[in-house]
Amino acid sequence: MSFVQRKIPFVGTVDTNPETKPFFDGCAAGKLVIPQCVDTGKFIWYPRGISPFTLGPVEWKEVSGKGTIYTYSVMERANPPYCIAYVTLAEGPKMMTNIVDIDFKDIKIGMAVKLKFIDTENGPPMPFFAPA
Amino acid sequence: MSLKGAGYIVGAWEHPTRKATDKSVTLLHAECAKGALDDAGLTKDDVDAYYCAGDAPGLGPMSMIDYMGLKVRHMDSTDVGGSSYQVAVGHALQAIATGRANVALITLAGRPRSEGMATGTAPRAGSPAQAEMQFEYPFGPATANMYAMCAMRHMHEYGTTSEQLAWIKVAASHHAQHNPHAMLRDVVTVEDVVNSPMVASPLHRLDCCVISDGGGALIVTRPEIAKSLKRPLVKVIGVGEAPKNQMGGEVDLTYSAARWSGPPAWEMAGIKPSDIKYASIYDSFTITVLMQLEDLGFCAKGEGGKFVMDGNLISGVGKLPFNTDGGGLCSNHPANRGGITKIIEAVRQLRGEAHTAVQVPNCDLAIAHGTGGSLGTRHVGSTVILERE
Numbered sequence: 001m002s003f004v005q006r007k008i009p010f011v012g013t014v015d016t017n018p019e020t021k022p023f024f025d026g027c028a029a030g031k032l033v034i035p036q037c038v039d040t041g042k043f044i045w046y047p048r049g050i051s052p053f054t055l056g057p058v059e060w061k062e063v064s065g066k067g068t069i070y071t072y073s074v075m076e077r078a079n080p081p082y083c084i085a086y087v088t089l090a091e092g093p094k095m096m097t098n099i100v101d102i103d104f105k106d107i108k109i110g111m112a113v114k115l116k117f118i119d120t121e122n123g124p125p126m127p128f129f130a131p132a
Numbered sequence: 133m134s135l136k137g138a139g140y141i142v143g144a145w146e147h148p149t150r151k152a153t154d155k156s157v158t159l160l161h162a163e164c165a166k167g168a169l170d171d172a173g174l175t176k177d178d179v180d181a182y183y184c185a186g187d188a189p190g191l192g193p194m195s196m197i198d199y200m201g202l203k204v205r206h207m208d209s210t211d212v213g214g215s216s217y218q219v220a221v222g223h224a225l226q227a228i229a230t231g232r233a234n235v236a237l238i239t240l241a242g243r244p245r246s247e248g249m250a251t252g253t254a255p256r257a258g259s260p261a262q263a264e265m266q267f268e269y270p271f272g273p274a275t276a277n278m279y280a281m282c283a284m285r286h287m288h289e290y291g292t293t294s295e296q297l298a299w300i301k302v303a304a305s306h307h308a309q310h311n312p313h314a315m316l317r318d319v320v321t322v323e324d325v326v327n328s329p330m331v332a333s334p335l336h337r338l339d340c341c342v343i344s345d346g347g348g349a350l351i352v353t354r355p356e357i358a359k360s361l362k363r364p365l366v367k368v369i370g371v372g373e374a375p376k377n378q379m380g381g382e383v384d385l386t387y388s389a390a391r392w393s394g395p396p397a398w399e400m401a402g403i404k405p406s407d408i409k410y411a412s413i414y415d416s417f418t419i420t421v422l423m424q425l426e427d428l429g430f431c432a433k434g435e436g437g438k439f440v441m442d443g444n445l446i447s448g449v450g451k452l453p454f455n456t457d458g459g460g461l462c463s464n465h466p467a468n469r470g471g472i473t474k475i476i477e478a479v480r481q482l483r484g485e486a487h488t489a490v491q492v493p494n495c496d497l498a499i500a501h502g503t504g505g506s507l508g509t510r511h512v513g514s515t516v517i518l519e520r521e
Contacts, residue, residue, distance in 0.1 A: 006272075008270050009255075009257070009269065009270060010266070010269070010270055011257045011258075011260045011265055011266060011269050012259075012260020012261075012265070012266055013260075016260040016261060016266065017260070017261070017263065017266070020266070037380075042380065042381075043381065044380050044381055045267075045378070045380070045381035046263070046264050046267035046268070046378070046381075047267060048263060051380075052379070052380040053380055070285065070383065070385075071281045071282075071284045071285035071288070071385060072281065072284060073276075073277040073280035073281045073283075073284055073332045073333050073334075073335075074330075074332065074333045075253065075272065075274065075276070075277045075331075075332045076329075076330045076331065076332065076333065077253045077276075077329075077331050077332070078253065078272070082272055084271055084272055084273060084277045084281065085281070086281065086383055086385070092381065093380070093381025093382070093383075094378075094381055094382070094383040095267075095381065096267070096268050096271050096273065096509075097271055098271050098272065109284065109285070109288045120270055123266075123270070126270045126271075
Protein backbone atom coordinates (compact mmCIF):
# COMPACT_ATOMS: atom_id res chain seq x y z
CA MET A 1 0.00 0.00 0.00
CA SER A 2 1.33 3.43 -0.83
CA PHE A 3 2.32 5.65 2.06
CA VAL A 4 -0.12 8.38 3.14
CA GLN A 5 1.17 10.92 5.63
CA ARG A 6 -1.20 11.41 8.54
CA LYS A 7 -1.61 14.75 10.31
CA ILE A 8 0.76 14.99 13.28
CA PRO A 9 -0.67 16.35 16.55
CA PHE A 10 1.33 18.19 19.20
CA VAL A 11 0.44 18.91 22.81
CA GLY A 12 1.43 22.06 24.69
CA THR A 13 3.94 24.52 23.24
CA VAL A 14 7.71 24.60 22.83
CA ASP A 15 7.80 26.75 25.98
CA THR A 16 5.92 24.28 28.21
CA ASN A 17 9.16 22.77 29.52
CA PRO A 18 11.62 25.66 29.07
CA GLU A 19 14.82 23.61 29.45
CA THR A 20 14.02 21.57 26.33
CA LYS A 21 14.33 24.68 24.12
CA PRO A 22 17.60 23.49 22.49
CA PHE A 23 15.76 20.45 21.10
CA PHE A 24 12.93 22.53 19.61
CA ASP A 25 15.36 25.17 18.32
CA GLY A 26 17.16 22.29 16.58
CA CYS A 27 13.91 21.02 15.07
CA ALA A 28 13.15 24.48 13.69
CA ALA A 29 16.60 24.50 12.07
CA GLY A 30 16.29 20.94 10.72
CA LYS A 31 18.78 19.50 13.20
CA LEU A 32 18.32 16.73 15.78
CA VAL A 33 19.75 18.17 19.00
CA ILE A 34 19.55 15.98 22.10
CA PRO A 35 21.06 16.01 25.59
CA GLN A 36 24.30 14.22 26.46
CA CYS A 37 25.15 13.29 30.05
CA VAL A 38 28.27 15.24 30.98
CA ASP A 39 29.32 12.65 33.60
CA THR A 40 28.96 9.50 31.48
CA GLY A 41 29.05 10.78 27.91
CA LYS A 42 25.83 8.88 27.17
CA PHE A 43 23.27 10.47 24.90
CA ILE A 44 19.76 10.66 26.39
CA TRP A 45 16.27 10.18 24.96
CA TYR A 46 13.73 11.72 25.52
CA PRO A 47 15.05 15.30 25.86
CA ARG A 48 15.35 16.63 29.41
CA GLY A 49 17.45 19.11 31.33
CA ILE A 50 19.08 16.68 33.78
CA SER A 51 20.78 13.33 33.33
CA PRO A 52 18.72 10.25 34.30
CA PHE A 53 22.03 8.40 34.63
CA THR A 54 23.58 10.64 37.33
CA LEU A 55 21.18 13.56 37.97
CA GLY A 56 24.16 15.61 36.75
CA PRO A 57 24.23 18.22 34.00
CA VAL A 58 23.59 17.71 30.30
CA GLU A 59 25.06 19.31 27.18
CA TRP A 60 22.94 19.67 24.04
CA LYS A 61 24.58 18.17 20.94
CA GLU A 62 23.53 17.70 17.35
CA VAL A 63 23.51 14.02 16.38
CA SER A 64 23.89 12.44 12.97
CA GLY A 65 20.26 11.55 12.31
CA LYS A 66 21.34 8.06 11.26
CA GLY A 67 19.78 5.03 12.87
CA THR A 68 18.30 1.56 12.57
CA ILE A 69 14.83 0.25 13.38
CA TYR A 70 14.78 -1.50 16.79
CA THR A 71 11.10 -2.41 16.62
CA TYR A 72 7.90 -1.13 15.03
CA SER A 73 4.15 -1.66 14.69
CA VAL A 74 1.77 -0.60 11.96
CA MET A 75 -1.51 0.70 13.42
CA GLU A 76 -3.79 -0.75 10.79
CA ARG A 77 -6.92 0.36 12.61
CA ALA A 78 -6.01 4.03 12.11
CA ASN A 79 -7.02 6.04 9.03
CA PRO A 80 -4.58 6.47 7.47
CA PRO A 81 -2.50 3.70 9.05
CA TYR A 82 0.86 4.74 10.50
CA CYS A 83 4.00 2.98 11.66
CA ILE A 84 5.25 3.71 15.15
CA ALA A 85 8.79 2.60 15.92
CA TYR A 86 11.78 2.81 18.16
CA VAL A 87 14.87 3.80 16.19
CA THR A 88 18.33 3.17 17.62
CA LEU A 89 20.34 6.29 16.89
CA ALA A 90 23.95 5.88 15.75
CA GLU A 91 24.88 7.70 18.96
CA GLY A 92 23.17 5.08 21.15
CA PRO A 93 19.74 5.91 22.52
CA LYS A 94 16.50 4.51 21.16
CA MET A 95 13.82 7.06 20.36
CA MET A 96 10.13 6.74 19.65
CA THR A 97 9.22 7.98 16.18
CA ASN A 98 7.30 7.03 13.04
CA ILE A 99 8.70 5.40 9.93
CA VAL A 100 7.50 7.37 6.91
CA ASP A 101 7.73 7.38 3.10
CA ILE A 102 7.71 3.59 2.81
CA ASP A 103 5.34 0.79 1.88
CA PHE A 104 4.69 -0.68 5.32
CA LYS A 105 5.23 -4.26 4.13
CA ASP A 106 8.84 -3.39 3.35
CA ILE A 107 9.66 -2.36 6.93
CA LYS A 108 12.10 -4.66 8.75
CA ILE A 109 13.78 -4.59 12.14
CA GLY A 110 17.42 -3.57 11.64
CA MET A 111 16.67 -1.48 8.55
CA ALA A 112 18.80 1.66 8.18
CA VAL A 113 16.81 4.88 8.38
CA LYS A 114 17.53 8.60 8.14
CA LEU A 115 16.09 11.67 9.76
CA LYS A 116 13.24 13.69 8.21
CA PHE A 117 11.49 16.59 9.93
CA ILE A 118 7.73 16.82 9.45
CA ASP A 119 5.54 19.72 10.52
CA THR A 120 3.02 19.12 13.29
CA GLU A 121 -0.47 20.57 13.16
CA ASN A 122 -0.15 22.98 16.05
CA GLY A 123 3.49 22.79 17.12
CA PRO A 124 7.08 22.59 15.87
CA PRO A 125 8.46 20.20 13.23
CA MET A 126 9.32 16.84 14.83
CA PRO A 127 11.89 14.15 13.96
CA PHE A 128 10.63 11.23 11.84
CA PHE A 129 12.61 8.59 9.96
CA ALA A 130 12.50 7.39 6.37
CA PRO A 131 14.44 4.60 4.62
CA ALA A 132 18.14 5.52 4.35
CA MET B 133 10.59 -7.47 58.93
CA SER B 134 9.13 -9.96 56.47
CA LEU B 135 5.57 -9.33 55.39
CA LYS B 136 5.00 -13.04 54.78
CA GLY B 137 1.67 -14.00 56.29
CA ALA B 138 1.03 -10.52 57.72
CA GLY B 139 -2.33 -10.44 55.98
CA TYR B 140 -5.07 -12.67 54.61
CA ILE B 141 -7.51 -11.98 51.80
CA VAL B 142 -10.88 -12.64 53.43
CA GLY B 143 -13.14 -10.89 50.95
CA ALA B 144 -13.02 -10.99 47.16
CA TRP B 145 -15.85 -9.93 44.90
CA GLU B 146 -16.13 -9.25 41.20
CA HIS B 147 -19.03 -7.19 39.89
CA PRO B 148 -21.10 -9.34 37.53
CA THR B 149 -21.83 -6.47 35.13
CA ARG B 150 -19.89 -6.00 31.93
CA LYS B 151 -21.98 -3.05 30.72
CA ALA B 152 -23.26 -0.55 33.26
CA THR B 153 -25.11 2.14 31.35
CA ASP B 154 -27.34 2.87 34.34
CA LYS B 155 -24.68 3.20 37.05
CA SER B 156 -21.97 5.69 37.93
CA VAL B 157 -18.34 4.76 38.53
CA THR B 158 -18.71 5.67 42.20
CA LEU B 159 -21.75 3.42 42.62
CA LEU B 160 -19.87 0.54 41.00
CA HIS B 161 -16.98 1.07 43.45
CA ALA B 162 -19.37 1.06 46.39
CA GLU B 163 -21.27 -2.04 45.17
CA CYS B 164 -17.93 -3.83 44.88
CA ALA B 165 -17.00 -2.77 48.41
CA LYS B 166 -20.31 -4.12 49.73
CA GLY B 167 -19.86 -7.34 47.82
CA ALA B 168 -16.40 -7.97 49.24
CA LEU B 169 -17.46 -7.08 52.78
CA ASP B 170 -20.46 -9.44 52.55
CA ASP B 171 -18.14 -12.14 51.21
CA ALA B 172 -15.86 -11.67 54.21
CA GLY B 173 -18.67 -11.45 56.76
CA LEU B 174 -17.68 -7.90 57.74
CA THR B 175 -19.37 -4.49 57.56
CA LYS B 176 -18.17 -1.11 56.38
CA ASP B 177 -17.67 -0.03 59.99
CA ASP B 178 -14.98 -2.71 60.33
CA VAL B 179 -12.92 -1.02 57.59
CA ASP B 180 -10.10 1.15 58.92
CA ALA B 181 -7.95 1.39 55.77
CA TYR B 182 -8.92 2.20 52.18
CA TYR B 183 -6.99 1.80 48.93
CA CYS B 184 -7.91 2.89 45.44
CA ALA B 185 -6.20 4.09 42.26
CA GLY B 186 -6.80 6.41 39.34
CA ASP B 187 -10.10 4.81 38.35
CA ALA B 188 -11.68 6.21 41.55
CA PRO B 189 -13.20 9.64 40.83
CA GLY B 190 -11.96 12.52 42.96
CA LEU B 191 -8.75 13.59 44.61
CA GLY B 192 -6.95 10.44 45.68
CA PRO B 193 -9.14 8.37 48.03
CA MET B 194 -11.08 11.32 49.46
CA SER B 195 -14.24 11.34 47.37
CA MET B 196 -14.76 7.58 47.61
CA ILE B 197 -14.21 7.62 51.38
CA ASP B 198 -16.81 10.40 51.66
CA TYR B 199 -19.26 8.66 49.28
CA MET B 200 -19.10 5.32 51.11
CA GLY B 201 -19.18 6.88 54.57
CA LEU B 202 -15.93 5.29 55.67
CA LYS B 203 -13.88 6.27 58.70
CA VAL B 204 -10.31 5.11 58.19
CA ARG B 205 -6.89 5.69 59.72
CA HIS B 206 -4.78 4.61 56.75
CA MET B 207 -5.16 5.20 53.02
CA ASP B 208 -3.19 4.91 49.80
CA SER B 209 -4.02 5.84 46.22
CA THR B 210 -0.85 4.81 44.42
CA ASP B 211 -1.88 4.77 40.76
CA VAL B 212 0.19 2.57 38.51
CA GLY B 213 -2.64 1.54 36.19
CA GLY B 214 -3.81 -2.05 36.06
CA SER B 215 -1.31 -3.39 38.60
CA SER B 216 -2.31 -0.83 41.26
CA TYR B 217 -4.35 -3.46 43.12
CA GLN B 218 -1.46 -5.90 43.55
CA VAL B 219 0.55 -2.92 44.83
CA ALA B 220 -2.33 -2.09 47.20
CA VAL B 221 -2.26 -5.61 48.67
CA GLY B 222 1.44 -5.18 49.40
CA HIS B 223 0.91 -1.74 50.90
CA ALA B 224 -2.00 -3.02 53.01
CA LEU B 225 0.28 -5.74 54.36
CA GLN B 226 2.79 -3.08 55.40
CA ALA B 227 0.07 -1.12 57.20
CA ILE B 228 -1.28 -4.23 58.94
CA ALA B 229 2.18 -5.44 59.96
CA THR B 230 3.03 -2.08 61.51
CA GLY B 231 -0.23 -1.72 63.41
CA ARG B 232 -1.71 1.00 61.23
CA ALA B 233 -4.61 -1.05 59.87
CA ASN B 234 -6.82 -3.99 60.79
CA VAL B 235 -9.22 -4.29 57.86
CA ALA B 236 -8.15 -2.91 54.47
CA LEU B 237 -10.63 -2.35 51.63
CA ILE B 238 -9.36 -2.14 48.04
CA THR B 239 -11.75 -1.17 45.22
CA LEU B 240 -11.63 -0.83 41.43
CA ALA B 241 -14.44 0.15 39.06
CA GLY B 242 -15.05 1.83 35.73
CA ARG B 243 -17.31 1.98 32.69
CA PRO B 244 -15.17 2.48 29.56
CA ARG B 245 -17.59 0.34 27.52
CA SER B 246 -20.62 2.50 28.31
CA GLU B 247 -18.54 5.60 27.63
CA GLY B 248 -17.52 4.28 24.20
CA MET B 249 -13.82 4.52 24.92
CA ALA B 250 -11.43 3.37 22.15
CA THR B 251 -9.14 2.00 24.81
CA GLY B 252 -6.47 0.38 22.73
CA THR B 253 -6.30 2.25 19.46
CA ALA B 254 -6.67 5.95 20.27
CA PRO B 255 -3.58 7.84 21.50
CA ARG B 256 -4.44 9.77 24.65
CA ALA B 257 -2.93 13.23 25.10
CA GLY B 258 -1.82 13.85 28.66
CA SER B 259 -0.52 17.05 30.20
CA PRO B 260 2.46 18.43 28.29
CA ALA B 261 4.09 18.92 31.68
CA GLN B 262 4.39 15.13 31.81
CA ALA B 263 8.00 15.07 30.68
CA GLU B 264 7.77 12.49 27.89
CA MET B 265 4.45 13.66 26.44
CA GLN B 266 5.74 16.12 23.82
CA PHE B 267 8.27 13.58 22.59
CA GLU B 268 5.85 10.66 22.27
CA TYR B 269 2.31 11.89 21.59
CA PRO B 270 3.11 13.20 18.08
CA PHE B 271 4.08 9.65 17.10
CA GLY B 272 0.69 8.15 17.98
CA PRO B 273 1.39 5.85 20.92
CA ALA B 274 -1.87 4.06 21.76
CA THR B 275 -2.10 1.01 23.99
CA ALA B 276 -2.21 -1.62 21.26
CA ASN B 277 0.80 -0.45 19.27
CA MET B 278 2.95 -0.10 22.40
CA TYR B 279 2.42 -3.76 23.32
CA ALA B 280 2.69 -4.67 19.65
CA MET B 281 6.20 -3.26 19.48
CA CYS B 282 7.18 -5.60 22.32
CA ALA B 283 5.68 -8.52 20.42
CA MET B 284 7.48 -7.53 17.22
CA ARG B 285 10.85 -7.41 18.98
CA HIS B 286 10.18 -10.68 20.85
CA MET B 287 9.43 -12.37 17.53
CA HIS B 288 12.63 -10.95 16.06
CA GLU B 289 14.91 -11.99 18.92
CA TYR B 290 13.38 -15.35 19.89
CA GLY B 291 11.40 -16.55 16.88
CA THR B 292 8.09 -16.27 18.73
CA THR B 293 5.15 -16.68 16.33
CA SER B 294 1.62 -15.30 16.05
CA GLU B 295 0.36 -18.87 16.36
CA GLN B 296 2.14 -19.27 19.70
CA LEU B 297 0.64 -16.02 20.98
CA ALA B 298 -2.76 -17.22 19.77
CA TRP B 299 -2.58 -20.23 22.10
CA ILE B 300 -2.89 -17.81 25.03
CA LYS B 301 -6.26 -16.56 23.73
CA VAL B 302 -7.32 -20.12 22.97
CA ALA B 303 -6.64 -21.14 26.58
CA ALA B 304 -8.52 -18.13 27.95
CA SER B 305 -11.49 -18.94 25.72
CA HIS B 306 -11.59 -22.55 26.93
CA HIS B 307 -12.01 -21.17 30.46
CA ALA B 308 -14.44 -18.38 29.55
CA GLN B 309 -16.99 -20.81 28.11
CA HIS B 310 -17.80 -21.82 31.70
CA ASN B 311 -18.13 -18.26 33.04
CA PRO B 312 -21.69 -16.96 32.56
CA HIS B 313 -20.49 -13.38 33.08
CA ALA B 314 -17.70 -13.53 30.49
CA MET B 315 -18.02 -11.18 27.51
CA LEU B 316 -16.59 -13.69 25.03
CA ARG B 317 -17.75 -17.24 25.75
CA ASP B 318 -17.09 -18.90 22.41
CA VAL B 319 -14.11 -21.25 22.29
CA VAL B 320 -11.69 -20.01 19.62
CA THR B 321 -8.91 -21.73 17.70
CA VAL B 322 -5.40 -20.63 16.79
CA GLU B 323 -6.71 -20.03 13.25
CA ASP B 324 -9.52 -17.82 14.56
CA VAL B 325 -6.98 -15.63 16.33
CA VAL B 326 -4.43 -15.26 13.52
CA ASN B 327 -7.19 -14.70 10.96
CA SER B 328 -8.89 -11.98 12.99
CA PRO B 329 -8.30 -8.42 11.70
CA MET B 330 -4.90 -6.90 12.40
CA VAL B 331 -5.13 -4.05 14.91
CA ALA B 332 -1.49 -3.09 15.43
CA SER B 333 0.92 -5.47 13.77
CA PRO B 334 1.68 -8.14 14.85
CA LEU B 335 -1.31 -8.11 17.23
CA HIS B 336 -4.71 -9.15 15.89
CA ARG B 337 -8.10 -8.25 17.27
CA LEU B 338 -8.24 -11.52 19.23
CA ASP B 339 -4.79 -10.87 20.73
CA CYS B 340 -6.42 -7.98 22.61
CA CYS B 341 -8.46 -7.98 25.81
CA VAL B 342 -12.10 -6.98 26.03
CA ILE B 343 -13.33 -3.50 26.93
CA SER B 344 -15.76 -3.88 29.81
CA ASP B 345 -17.53 -2.02 32.57
CA GLY B 346 -17.49 -3.35 36.11
CA GLY B 347 -15.08 -3.68 38.96
CA GLY B 348 -14.01 -5.63 41.98
CA ALA B 349 -12.96 -5.34 45.59
CA LEU B 350 -10.76 -7.10 48.12
CA ILE B 351 -10.63 -7.21 51.91
CA VAL B 352 -7.22 -7.78 53.48
CA THR B 353 -6.99 -8.29 57.24
CA ARG B 354 -4.65 -9.44 59.99
CA PRO B 355 -4.35 -13.14 60.89
CA GLU B 356 -6.35 -12.98 64.12
CA ILE B 357 -9.36 -11.42 62.39
CA ALA B 358 -9.08 -13.74 59.38
CA LYS B 359 -9.19 -16.77 61.67
CA SER B 360 -12.30 -15.44 63.43
CA LEU B 361 -14.25 -15.36 60.15
CA LYS B 362 -15.97 -18.26 58.43
CA ARG B 363 -14.17 -18.08 55.08
CA PRO B 364 -11.35 -20.35 53.84
CA LEU B 365 -7.97 -18.91 54.80
CA VAL B 366 -6.06 -17.35 51.92
CA LYS B 367 -2.73 -16.07 53.20
CA VAL B 368 -0.57 -13.51 51.39
CA ILE B 369 2.94 -14.98 51.44
CA GLY B 370 4.79 -12.91 48.86
CA VAL B 371 4.58 -9.41 47.37
CA GLY B 372 6.80 -7.41 45.06
CA GLU B 373 6.52 -4.25 42.97
CA ALA B 374 8.84 -2.67 40.42
CA PRO B 375 8.76 -0.02 37.70
CA LYS B 376 10.44 -0.39 34.32
CA ASN B 377 10.80 2.36 31.76
CA GLN B 378 12.85 3.67 28.85
CA MET B 379 15.95 4.03 31.00
CA GLY B 380 17.16 7.26 29.41
CA GLY B 381 17.02 5.72 25.96
CA GLU B 382 18.49 2.32 26.83
CA VAL B 383 15.18 0.76 25.83
CA ASP B 384 14.89 -3.05 26.01
CA LEU B 385 11.40 -4.30 25.16
CA THR B 386 12.18 -8.00 25.50
CA TYR B 387 11.35 -8.15 29.20
CA SER B 388 8.85 -6.68 31.65
CA ALA B 389 9.04 -5.34 35.20
CA ALA B 390 8.08 -8.84 36.38
CA ARG B 391 11.78 -9.59 36.13
CA TRP B 392 12.21 -7.26 39.13
CA SER B 393 8.89 -7.60 41.01
CA GLY B 394 8.97 -11.41 40.95
CA PRO B 395 12.21 -12.22 42.81
CA PRO B 396 11.36 -10.41 46.08
CA ALA B 397 7.92 -12.06 46.06
CA TRP B 398 9.36 -15.53 45.44
CA GLU B 399 11.99 -14.99 48.13
CA MET B 400 9.44 -13.82 50.69
CA ALA B 401 7.17 -16.76 49.90
CA GLY B 402 10.02 -19.26 50.02
CA ILE B 403 8.67 -21.10 46.99
CA LYS B 404 9.57 -21.37 43.30
CA PRO B 405 7.51 -21.14 40.10
CA SER B 406 7.21 -24.92 39.78
CA ASP B 407 5.37 -24.98 43.12
CA ILE B 408 2.52 -22.83 41.75
CA LYS B 409 -0.73 -24.69 41.04
CA TYR B 410 -2.65 -21.78 39.49
CA ALA B 411 -1.47 -18.54 37.87
CA SER B 412 -3.42 -15.33 37.29
CA ILE B 413 -1.32 -13.46 34.74
CA TYR B 414 -2.22 -9.98 33.49
CA ASP B 415 -3.62 -10.35 30.00
CA SER B 416 -4.18 -6.98 28.38
CA PHE B 417 -2.76 -8.65 25.26
CA THR B 418 -1.45 -12.12 24.53
CA ILE B 419 2.14 -10.82 24.46
CA THR B 420 1.70 -9.45 27.99
CA VAL B 421 1.09 -12.98 29.28
CA LEU B 422 3.98 -14.52 27.38
CA MET B 423 6.55 -11.99 28.60
CA GLN B 424 5.37 -12.13 32.22
CA LEU B 425 5.51 -15.93 32.26
CA GLU B 426 9.15 -15.74 31.17
CA ASP B 427 10.02 -12.91 33.54
CA LEU B 428 8.39 -14.61 36.55
CA GLY B 429 10.51 -17.69 35.86
CA PHE B 430 7.88 -20.15 34.62
CA CYS B 431 10.15 -20.74 31.62
CA ALA B 432 13.43 -19.40 30.29
CA LYS B 433 13.58 -16.03 28.49
CA GLY B 434 12.64 -16.57 24.88
CA GLU B 435 10.93 -19.91 25.57
CA GLY B 436 7.51 -18.41 26.29
CA GLY B 437 6.19 -19.24 22.85
CA LYS B 438 6.90 -22.93 23.27
CA PHE B 439 5.66 -22.87 26.86
CA VAL B 440 2.15 -21.62 26.02
CA MET B 441 1.55 -23.93 23.05
CA ASP B 442 -0.67 -26.97 22.87
CA GLY B 443 -2.97 -25.97 25.69
CA ASN B 444 -0.31 -25.77 28.40
CA LEU B 445 -2.29 -22.95 30.06
CA ILE B 446 -5.67 -24.77 29.94
CA SER B 447 -6.97 -26.08 33.25
CA GLY B 448 -7.12 -29.86 33.25
CA VAL B 449 -4.99 -30.04 30.10
CA GLY B 450 -1.72 -28.20 30.64
CA LYS B 451 0.88 -27.82 33.35
CA LEU B 452 0.06 -24.23 34.32
CA PRO B 453 -3.67 -23.40 34.47
CA PHE B 454 -4.02 -19.64 33.99
CA ASN B 455 -6.84 -17.09 34.16
CA THR B 456 -9.56 -19.69 34.69
CA ASP B 457 -12.28 -17.03 34.70
CA GLY B 458 -11.44 -16.23 31.09
CA GLY B 459 -9.24 -13.31 32.14
CA GLY B 460 -9.13 -9.94 30.47
CA LEU B 461 -8.81 -11.62 27.10
CA CYS B 462 -12.33 -13.10 27.30
CA SER B 463 -14.17 -12.21 30.50
CA ASN B 464 -13.54 -8.81 32.02
CA HIS B 465 -11.09 -5.89 32.00
CA PRO B 466 -13.04 -3.40 34.12
CA ALA B 467 -11.91 0.23 33.87
CA ASN B 468 -9.23 -0.99 31.46
CA ARG B 469 -7.47 -2.35 34.54
CA GLY B 470 -7.27 -6.06 35.11
CA GLY B 471 -5.24 -6.34 38.30
CA ILE B 472 -7.99 -6.91 40.81
CA THR B 473 -9.80 -9.61 38.83
CA LYS B 474 -6.49 -11.50 38.70
CA ILE B 475 -6.39 -11.60 42.50
CA ILE B 476 -10.09 -12.44 42.78
CA GLU B 477 -9.83 -15.53 40.55
CA ALA B 478 -6.71 -16.66 42.43
CA VAL B 479 -8.70 -16.42 45.67
CA ARG B 480 -11.56 -18.42 44.09
CA GLN B 481 -9.12 -21.13 43.08
CA LEU B 482 -7.50 -21.32 46.52
CA ARG B 483 -10.93 -21.49 48.20
CA GLY B 484 -12.06 -24.18 45.80
CA GLU B 485 -14.79 -21.82 44.56
CA ALA B 486 -13.80 -21.60 40.89
CA HIS B 487 -16.18 -23.13 38.33
CA THR B 488 -15.99 -26.93 38.66
CA ALA B 489 -14.92 -27.25 35.03
CA VAL B 490 -11.80 -25.18 35.65
CA GLN B 491 -11.13 -25.70 39.37
CA VAL B 492 -7.54 -26.85 39.91
CA PRO B 493 -7.49 -29.88 42.25
CA ASN B 494 -5.75 -29.34 45.60
CA CYS B 495 -4.97 -25.76 44.70
CA ASP B 496 -2.83 -24.54 47.58
CA LEU B 497 -0.39 -22.06 45.96
CA ALA B 498 -1.28 -19.36 43.45
CA ILE B 499 0.21 -16.24 41.94
CA ALA B 500 -1.55 -13.08 40.74
CA HIS B 501 0.69 -10.79 38.71
CA GLY B 502 -0.21 -7.42 37.22
CA THR B 503 1.31 -5.08 34.65
CA GLY B 504 0.05 -1.49 34.71
CA GLY B 505 0.84 1.30 32.30
CA SER B 506 2.41 0.54 28.94
CA LEU B 507 4.80 -2.32 28.33
CA GLY B 508 6.32 -0.36 25.46
CA THR B 509 7.21 2.77 27.44
CA ARG B 510 6.83 2.74 31.21
CA HIS B 511 4.97 0.31 33.42
CA VAL B 512 4.84 -1.22 36.88
CA GLY B 513 4.87 -4.93 37.54
CA SER B 514 3.42 -6.16 40.80
CA THR B 515 3.36 -9.70 42.11
CA VAL B 516 1.22 -11.30 44.81
CA ILE B 517 1.73 -14.91 45.92
CA LEU B 518 -1.05 -16.58 47.90
CA GLU B 519 -1.33 -19.78 49.94
CA ARG B 520 -4.36 -21.73 51.07
CA GLU B 521 -3.84 -22.41 54.76
